[in-house]
Amino acid sequence: MRPTPSRLLNILVPVKRAVDYAVKIRVNSSQTGVDLNVKHSMNPFDEIAVEEAVRLREKHKSDIKSIKAFTIGPPKSVETLRTALAMGADSAVHVELPESAPSPEPLSVAKAIRSYIGKQESEGGVDVVILGKQSIDDDLGQTGQMLAGLLGWGQATYASKVELDLGKKEALVTREIDGGHEEVRVKLPMVVTTDLRLNEPRYASLPNIMKAKKKPVEKLKPEDLGVDFTPIIETLKVSEPPKRVGGGKVESVDELVEKLKEHGFTAV
Amino acid sequence: MLSRTLRGCISSRRFFSSLNSVSDSDVAHFSKILSPSSVISSLPPISASPDDLSIYNNDWMGKYRGKSTTVLKPKSTEEVSEIVRWCYDKRIPIVPQGGNTGLVGGSVPLEDEVILSLANMSKVRSFDPVSGILVADAGCILQSLTDYVAPYDHIMPIDLGAKGSCQIGGNVSTNAGGLRLLRYGSLHGSVLGLEVVLPDGTILDQLTSLRKDNTGYDLKQLFIGAEGTLGVITGVSILTAAAPQASNNVILALPHFDNVVPLFKVVKRQLSEILSAFEFIDRTAYELAVKHGQGRALSEEEVEGAQCFVLVETSGGRREHDEEKLNNLLETLLDADKPLINTGVMAQNPAQFSSLWALREGVTEAISKEGKAYKYDISVPAALFKEVVDITRDHLRSKGLLHDDAVKYVLGYGHVGDGNLHLNIVANSYSPEIQAALEPFVYELVGNFTSRISLSRTRYRCNEDTCSTLLQDRSEHCSDEKDKGALRSSGYHEPREGFGVLGSMS
Numbered sequence: 122m123r124p125t126p127s128r129l130l131n132i133l134v135p136v137k138r139a140v141d142y143a144v145k146i147r148v149n150s151s152q153t154g155v156d157l158n159v160k161h162s163m164n165p166f167d168e169i170a171v172e173e174a175v176r177l178r179e180k181h182k183s184d185i186k187s188i189k190a191f192t193i194g195p196p197k198s199v200e201t202l203r204t205a206l207a208m209g210a211d212s213a214v215h216v217e218l219p220e221s222a223p224s225p226e227p228l229s230v231a232k233a234i235r236s237y238i239g240k241q242e243s244e245g246g247v248d249v250v251i252l253g254k255q256s257i258d259d260d261l262g263q264t265g266q267m268l269a270g271l272l273g274w275g276q277a278t279y280a281s282k283v284e285l286d287l288g289k290k291e292a293l294v295t296r297e298i299d300g301g302h303e304e305v306r307v308k309l310p311m312v313v314t315t316d317l318r319l320n321e322p323r324y325a326s327l328p329n330i331m332k333a334k335k336k337p338v339e340k341l342k343p344e345d346l347g348v349d350f351t352p353i354i355e356t357l358k359v360s361e362p363p364k365r366v367g368g369g370k371v372e373s374v375d376e377l378v379e380k381l382k383e384h385g386f387t388a389v
Numbered sequence: 390m391l392s393r394t395l396r397g398c399i400s401s402r403r404f405f406s407s408l409n410s411v412s413d414s415d416v417a418h419f420s421k422i423l424s425p426s427s428v429i430s431s432l433p434p435i436s437a438s439p440d441d442l443s444i445y446n447n448d449w450m451g452k453y454r455g456k457s458t459t460v461l462k463p464k465s466t467e468e469v470s471e472i473v474r475w476c477y478d479k480r481i482p483i484v485p486q487g488g489n490t491g492l493v494g495g496s497v498p499l500e501d502e503v504i505l506s507l508a509n510m511s512k513v514r515s516f517d518p519v520s521g522i523l524v525a526d527a528g529c530i531l532q533s534l535t536d537y538v539a540p541y542d543h544i545m546p547i548d549l550g551a552k553g554s555c556q557i558g559g560n561v562s563t564n565a566g567g568l569r570l571l572r573y574g575s576l577h578g579s580v581l582g583l584e585v586v587l588p589d590g591t592i593l594d595q596l597t598s599l600r601k602d603n604t605g606y607d608l609k610q611l612f613i614g615a616e617g618t619l620g621v622i623t624g625v626s627i628l629t630a631a632a633p634q635a636s637n638n639v640i641l642a643l644p645h646f647d648n649v650v651p652l653f654k655v656v657k658r659q660l661s662e663i664l665s666a667f668e669f670i671d672r673t674a675y676e677l678a679v680k681h682g683q684g685r686a687l688s689e690e691e692v693e694g695a696q697c698f699v700l701v702e703t704s705g706g707r708r709e710h711d712e713e714k715l716n717n718l719l720e721t722l723l724d725a726d727k728p729l730i731n732t733g734v735m736a737q738n739p740a741q742f743s744s745l746w747a748l749r750e751g752v753t754e755a756i757s758k759e760g761k762a763y764k765y766d767i768s769v770p771a772a773l774f775k776e777v778v779d780i781t782r783d784h785l786r787s788k789g790l791l792h793d794d795a796v797k798y799v800l801g802y803g804h805v806g807d808g809n810l811h812l813n814i815v816a817n818s819y820s821p822e823i824q825a826a827l828e829p830f831v832y833e834l835v836g837n838f839t840s841r842i843s844l845s846r847t848r849y850r851c852n853e854d855t856c857s858t859l860l861q862d863r864s865e866h867c868s869d870e871k872d873k874g875a876l877r878s879s880g881y882h883e884p885r886e887g888f889g890v891l892g893s894m895s
Contacts, residue, residue, distance in 0.1 A: 141738050141739050141740075142740070143738070143739035143740055143743075144739070160708075160738075160739060162737060162738035162739070163737070163738070204737050207737075323688070324686050324687070324734040324735075324736075324737070324741060325734065325735060325737055326687070326688075326691060326732055326733065326734050327639070327641075327719050327722075327723060327730075327732055327733040327734065327735060328723060328732055330716075330719070330735055331719070331720060331723055
């Protein structure tokens with residue numbers, strides 16, 4: 122029996138510009154959030170998502186028709202898209218928000234991605250969405266699941282291995298779960314969220330950085346997608362955790378035992 | 390390393406015969422003047438186990454071994470002064486020791502000298518965020534000083550691979566260069582003042598914190614790079630620089646070594662004030678670093694056909710400005726008719742920035758994992774880096790020493806901007822044959838290239854034979870009458886006449 126001819130695949134990789142993980146986070150003076158005037162880079166989990174898309178292309182060659190990076194954010198977010206393009210994405214979409222706009226929440230982000238995917242129907246649609254399991258700034262970890270729900274697609278979250286079977290139009294995904302691994306078979310189209318062990322993202326080589334500058338970046342406004350990014354969650358106050366109090370030294374075992382008793386520790 | 394040279398030449402046996410070993414009564418005296426935790430000795434009344442002394446007696450690479458019985462760790466300049474005075478009167482030789490991170494054996498004893506560790510003198514004395522002048526005890530670890538000034542938006546003008554262990558006093562005593570020399574100059578410029586305990590115990594306070602001081606002789610300069618031979622540095626006043634607000638780096642793969650110097654010229658011209666490092670790594674060094682755990686920045690295909698690599702770092706005040714300059718440079722390099730580079734990678738975030746540096750800084754560690762290293766820290770024009778490495782390799786091959794059981798690798802890396810090459814010969818184990826093949830060969834080689842051996846850069850423990858030519862160079866410098874006069878009035882004596890502050894700290 123001849124295998125059914127596989128349809129060419131389009132991959133969408135939503136990415137987020139976040140405060141770099143190496144930066145020491147400081148609460149701003151008005152306690153409304155953290156100081157954002159620091160180094161930003163692509164959310165590390167999204168970097169893994171871009172890498173995975175590029176690796177799928179390297180494996181399946183021309184069966185992967187396109188890899189498109191997608192972001193929502195202020196003008197500077199375009200740098201994050203350039204990084205994705207330098208790593209190997211073909212084109213990018215930037216839904217531009219004003220510089221001072223509050224950070225969009227997972228539900229509106231998921232709605233925006235759904236809306237964009239809807240608009241792609243005429244151009245071959247989207248078959249796989251790969252995105253980070255969470256962004257390291259708000260740590261919400263909801264966008265992928267909400268998106269799959271809104272689209273009615275299958276989802277494979279916390280992926281540590283992704284194998285595509287283009288003939289059967291499905292994927293075998295290994296997920297990281299408490300206490301081990303779980304393998305799930307998902308029909309395309311699907312949403313995959315990446316976990317840390319999925320891969321190790323590559324460095325952008327200079328020729329690719331140069332090429333990335335010439336790759337197309339489509340600019341959209343929130344209105345184009347019909348999505349309102351006004352937050353529905355109200356932040357009351359952001360504060361730092363209490364400072365750790367240093368320990369003390371004791372002179373003898375007896376004193377140690379005394380101190381332990383004082384603090385309510387007793388021998389079993 | 391003046392005294393080692395002198396000692397080598399006047400025969401170490403004769404030299405030591407005029408000096409005394411530490412005795413029980415000396416230890417008893419030290420125990421009286423220092424707190425109990427400051428004296429570690431295998432002699433009574435302390436009777437510590439020799440194991441407690443081994444980290445002080447052995448160098449970081451495990452190449453040099455001393456036989457010292459006693460380590461003293463004073464907590465103040467006054468205590469250092471008392472120790473030095475006692476040793477001076479009793480004719481007991483001393484090795485001052487900092488972080489003991491030196492790679493050329495200057496920080497461990499030759500015989501059983503007293504080890505004077507500055508590790509317990511680790512307080513910052515003052516910092517002025519306006520002028521950026523930091524005054525600190527000599528035993529402060531370089532990294533902790535970097536961390537100390539960071540909240541004030543300043544950085545230390547010196548940075549090197551051993552920053553987590555090396556001490557500022559040792560950096561000054563060895564006139565360490567490091568990764569930031571290209572940008573901030575040598576310690577002769579950034580050290581503003583020193584506090585030094587002279588051979589007879591006199592405390593020389595030159596610890597000014599003036600950016601400009603044009604009054605009279607600049608005595609502190611004598612102690613920078615003196616490796617402890619003229620006195621023990623106990624305090625340092627150093628000018629820290631305003632911290633750059635943005636840094637970036639790239640690793641470039643070069644098809645041929647001959648491109649390094651032209652590349653340096655292009656990079657210097659285009660990046661101008663934001664260029665902060667230009668580091669050379671040959672292919673062998675790169676592959677050893679990758680083999681021993683540093684992330685591979687470039688893919689196999691990208692490494693293919695590269696003879697060497699260059700790490701370029703920029704530091705500036707505004708990221709957009711710096712990135713634009715760097716991007717323009719990279720475009721020029723890639724679009725050139727005859728490109729100087731094959732390819733390269735650019736850090737996209739701070740984590741990648743650190744990983745790219747780790748490739749360069751990890752070479753030293755990789756070498757120590759690979760085998761036993763003979764290390765030569767030499768000054769030659771950058772254009773000769775490869776030639777020095779190649780000639781050394783050919784020489785070892787001609788001696789039949791280039792195989793798996795003897796010398797495994799001959800490699801080079803270093804600072805192009807400073808003309809400072811780290812020539813490394815990685816052997817299976819240390820052996821007299823390899824030693825004999827390398828010395829004085831390497832010194833003569835460098836001497837031929839530079840007409841005279843760069844003084845402070847060629848550090849080593851040498852035997853009598855290899856020293857004879859070098860001593861002339863040394864003595865020319867040290868017989869400078871101004872130097873001698875100034876020091877004589879502050880109690881300086883020729884090292885061989887009894888003051889045994891010997892060796893280097895780093």
